[in-house]
Amino acid sequence: MSADRKIRLVVLISGRGSNLQAILDQAASGELLAEVAAVISNQPGVYGLERARQAGVPALELDHKGFADRPAFEAALIGQIDRYQPDLVILAGFMRVLTAGFTEHYQGRLLNIHPSLLPKFRGLHTHERALAAGETEHGASIHFVTAELDGGPVIAQARVPVLPGDDPDTLAARVLEQEHRLYPQAIRWFAEGRLRLEGERLLFDGKLLDQPLRLEDFARQPINNSRS
Numbered sequence: 721m722s723a724d725r726k727i728r729l730v731v732l733i734s735g736r737g738s739n740l741q742a743i744l745d746q747a748a749s750g751e752l753l754a755e756v757a758a759v760i761s762n763q764p765g766v767y768g769l770e771r772a773r774q775a776g777v778p779a780l781e782l783d784h785k786g787f788a789d790r791p792a793f794e795a796a797l798i799g800q801i802d803r804y805q806p807d808l809v810i811l812a813g814f815m816r817v818l819t820a821g822f823t824e825h826y827q828g829r830l831l832n833i834h835p836s837l838l839p840k841f842r843g844l845h846t847h848e849r850a851l852a853a854g855e856t857e858h859g860a861s862i863h864f865v866t867a868e869l870d871g872g873p874v875i876a877q878a879r880v881p882v883l884p885g886d887d888p889d890t891l892a893a894r895v896l897e898q899e900h901r902l903y904p905q906a907i908r909w910f911a912e913g914r915l916r917l918e919g920e921r922l923l924f925d926g927k928l929l930d931q932p933l934r935l936e937d938f939a940r941q942p943i944n945n946s947r948s
Contacts, residue, residue, distance in 0.1 A: 727807040727911045728757045732797075732814040737768020739812040739833060742900035743907065744775045752904050753911045757804040760797070762816055778804075784816060794822045801826075808910055811865065812903070820867035828917040830865040831910075833903050835895050837861060837877055838932075842870035847888040847895070858882050858891060860899045861932065862906040864917050873922040875915060878902040878935040902935050 729747075731740050740759060746752035759772035762784045772779035782800060787793035793816075801809060811832040823830060836846040838861040850858045859879040866872040878898035882891060909915035914925050922929045 725753075727754045727907075728805060729754050729808050729810050729907070730757055730801045730804050730806040731759045731772075731810040731812050732801075733759060733761045733766065733768040733812050734763045734815040735766050735768060735813045737766070737771045737812065738896065739899055739903050740768050741771050743810065743812070743904055744771065744777070746904045748775065752908055754808075754907055757806060758800075760800055762793075762797075762814070768813070790817075790819060791821065794819060798822065798825055808907065810903075810907070817869060818865065818867070823865050823867050826865075828864065831875075831903075831906060832863055832865045832870075832872070833899055834861050834863065834870050835859075835892070835899070837879065838863060838870060838874050847891045850882065851886060851888060851891065856882050858895060860895050860902055862902055864922070873917065873920070873929075874932040875906050875909075875922065875924075875929070876902060876933040876935060898935065905935060905938060 729743070731743065733740055743752065744756055747754050747756055756775070756777045758778040758780060759769065760780045760782055761769050762782055764781045764783050769779040769781065780800060782797055784793045787796065807829065809826050809830045811830070836850065837857070837859045841849045847858070857879055859877055861874050861877045863870070863874045864872040878901065880894045880898055906915070909924070916923050924933065
């Protein structure tokens with residue numbers, strides 16, 4: 721990546737878009753050397769689309785229910801994404817399982833955030849499962865996306881303690897606050913050329929990354945963004 725060129729992002733959402741807002745805020749402030757070229761939702765009318773419109777970003781609806789099958793939906797989605805020529809495609813609460821054809825099309829350019837310390841608790845209901853398992857620590861992970869559900873190479877993680885009296889909602893809120901710091905940081909590393917995927921090798925500053933980076937090792941000012 722050029723040191724002074726903003727990378728182009730297309731963000732895929734299915735809901736309220738709070739992680740999208742964190743990215744939009746940092747892009748607008750100049751703290752993140754990136755521009756959100758478009759936001760696409762597979763669920764019509766969600767609040768994340770309004771966040772995009774308020775930021776002056778194209779907000780597109782592509783309802784997966786209007787397609788005969790998953791490959792047909794993904795073909796249309798690829799067509800919409802590629803119109804904007806993104807350097808990076810961001811899954812921010814995009815609640816669709818993606819096929820190998822889609823993930824291979826964007827290999828090395830497709831990021832996801834997952835609300836657990838992968839490889840623990842892949843899939844749904846991560847906060848309930850962490851509490852049921854008696855975990856003392858929980859968090860979120862950023863990873864490159866592959867066809868394996870929540871199984872791509874993990875780039876970085878943010879950790880939170882599980883506190884006495886936590887329920888899934890209180891734990892989720894604590895994790896979400898860290899997600900809003902973690903996702904922009906991972907995008908920043910990609911924009912700066914520090915992070916890349918070569919085949920199955922995850923490289924950070926040109927060296928093989930065999931353990932996820934820890935957000936607390938890259939302390940930054942807290943991100944102040946709106947959530948609803």
